Amino acid sequence: MAATDFYQTLGVDRTATAEEIQRAYRKLARTYHPDVNKDPAAERRFQDISEAYDVLSDPETRRRYDAFGPDFRQVPPDVDPDSWARATGAGTRGARRTAAGDGGDRRVWVSSGLSDEDLDFDDLLSGLFGRGGRREWGPVAGPDQEAELTLSVEDAYRGGRRTITLPGPQGSRTLEVVIPPGVVDGQRIRLGGQGGQGVGSAPPGDLYLIVRLAPHPRYRVAGRDISVDLPLAPWEAALGASVAVETPGGEAKVRVRPGTSSGKRLRLKGRGLPNTRGTPGDLFAEVRIMVPSSLTDKERDLFKELAAVSTFDPRRGR
Numbered sequence: 001m002a003a004t005d006f007y008q009t010l011g012v013d014r015t016a017t018a019e020e021i022q023r024a025y026r027k028l029a030r031t032y033h034p035d036v037n038k039d040p041a042a043e044r045r046f047q048d049i050s051e052a053y054d055v056l057s058d059p060e061t062r063r064r065y066d067a068f069g070p071d072f073r074q075v076p077p078d079v080d081p082d083s084w085a086r087a088t089g090a091g092t093r094g095a096r097r098t099a100a101g102d103g104g105d106r107r108v109w110v111s112s113g114l115s116d117e118d119l120d121f122d123d124l125l126s127g128l129f130g131r132g133g134r135r136e137w138g139p140v141a142g143p144d145q146e147a148e149l150t151l152s153v154e155d156a157y158r159g160g161r162r163t164i165t166l167p168g169p170q171g172s173r174t175l176e177v178v179i180p181p182g183v184v185d186g187q188r189i190r191l192g193g194q195g196g197q198g199v200g201s202a203p204p205g206d207l208y209l210i211v212r213l214a215p216h217p218r219y220r221v222a223g224r225d226i227s228v229d230l231p232l233a234p235w236e237a238a239l240g241a242s243v244a245v246e247t248p249g250g251e252a253k254v255r256v257r258p259g260t261s262s263g264k265r266l267r268l269k270g271r272g273l274p275n276t277r278g279t280p281g282d283l284f285a286e287v288r289i290m291v292p293s294s295l296t297d298k299e300r301d302l303f304k305e306l307a308a309v310s311t312f313d314p315r316r317g318r
Contacts (some may be wrong), residue, residue, distance in 0.1 A: 004052075004070070005271075006050065006051070006052035006056055006065065007052075007053050007056070008048065008195060009048050009049060009051075009052040010024040010025060010028065010052050010053065010056065011024055011028070012024050012056075015064070016056075018057065018059075021053065021056050022053075022263065023058060024058065025049065025052075025053040025057070026140065026141060026143055027038045027143060027207075028049045028188065029046065029049060029050070029053075029140045029199075030140065030142075030143045030196065030199075032045045032046040032049060033046055033140055033199050035199050036199065044148075054161065054207070068081065080114040109303060124213040139198060139199060139200035139201045139202030140198060140199040140200065140202050140282050141198050141199045141202045141203055141204075141205060142195055142196040142198035142199075142202065142203065142204035142205035143195060143196040143205045144195045144196070144205040144206050144207070144208060145194075145195040145196055145205060145206075146188075146207075146208045146209075146210055147207065147208075147209055147210070147293050148166075148209070148210050148212050148258055149162070149164065149177070149189065149209040149210065149211055149212065150212045150214050150291075151179070151183070151211060151212070151213060151214065152203070152211075152213075152214055152216065153213060153214075153216045153219045153221060153226070153248055154185075154248050155179065156182065156183050156184070156211065156273060157180075157181065157182065157248035157249060157273055157274065158181060158248075159179045159180050159181035159182065159183070159270065160178075160179055161176055161177065161178055161179070162176070162177045162179055163175070163176050164177055164209075166207075175191065175194060175207075177189065177191065177209060178283060180264055180276055181274045181276060182224065182273040182274035182275050182276060182280065182281075183211045183273075184211065184213075184221075184223060184224060184273060185211060185212060185213045185221065186211065186212075187210075187211045188208045188209065188210055188211070189208070189211065190206055190207075190208055191206065191207040191208075191209065192206050193205075193206065194206065194207035194282075195207045197254075218246065219248065221273070223281060224272045224273040224275060224280060224281025224282075225264055225272045225273075225281040225282050225283070225284065226247070226248065226271075226272045226273065226281060226284070227265075227283075227284045227285075227286055228246070228247070228283065228284070228285055228286070229243055229285075229286055229288050229291045230243065230254065230256075230266065230286060230287050230288065231283035231288050231289075232256060232260070232288065232289050232290065233289075234288055234289055234290075234291060236256060237256065237259075237260045237261065237262075237287065237289050238258065238259065239258055240255075240256055240258035240260070241256045242254070242255055242256070245268070245283075245285050245317050247268070247271050247283050248273075252268055252271055252283070254266050254285050256287070260287055261287065261289070262287055262288055262289045263286065263287060264286070264287040265284045265285070265286050265287075266285040266286075266287065267282050267283075267284055268282060268283040268284075268285065270282065271283035
């Protein structure tokens with residue numbers, strides 16, 4: 001029988017970090033733990049998962065497993081990996097196991113090329129399994145969970161408290177969330193201990209709320225920066241003006257220089273989304289020159305007079 005690959009059992013790469021290994025184990029344990037999954041095959045699967053995690057979660061044991069493969073438990077601690085590979089034909093000669101009930105005596109013979117030794121199979125499993133070969137199930141921490149939290153731009157700017165209701169297998173639950181000022185789209189808010197329930201005496205996991213900013217009729221958000229249209233009359237753009245602009249934090253004044261054209265972005269530093277740990281975003285007022293949809297007689301006469309005396313050609317830019 002081919003030896004089990006512990007990395008494959010947990011579904012991780014051989015380069016996986018300790019955190020990735022732990023996450024994979026917790027996810028699988030939550031699915032196959034006998035206290036949760038009553039399928040008879042789940043217990044065997046959980047044994048394999050637990051053994052793989054026991055080996056790969058310990059840095060020294062993982063190092064020996066990476067060096068010696070399935071034989072790592074039988075290799076003396078002072079053996080060099082290269083010497084072992086040469087002596088065993090590059091790892092092609094492994095341990096042989098006889099199973100009780102097939103006339104075997106539950107012993108393992110290891111042919112290392114260095115020395116022959118026999119080990120009691122039950123001894124090899126000590127610390128991993130209890131009496132009768134059954135795993136002594138330990139507590140398994142609850143899984144972390146995620147949910148989306150949709151906020152308006154104004155709510156994200158101000159922060160505050162929000163009451164949310166989340167569905168669950170045992171009915172919905174209501175939580176009060178503290179939203180820090182200036183949260184951005186995609187930011188995660190952690191609620192400790194509000195995730196999935198643990199098994200046994202293990203604590204529950206955490207709940208992570210992923211912030212999503214709802215589309216806004218006025219504001220466009222990119223990171224912490226906010227853009228807003230700034231409508232101007234032709235004479236305001238031509239002569240310059242001080243114009244009020246609405247921001248999520250209230251009204252602000254922006255200075256329009258004479259000769260400002262449509263598309264010009266006027267920056268209001270620090271008036272974007274706040275940042276409790278650093279520099280706030282900026283607000284950009286984007287100029288949109290508007291003309292009246294209908295003119296009075298006086299206005300029409302003034303525009304005609306302007307057209308007659310002006311040498312400005314917008315298609316040439318001067």
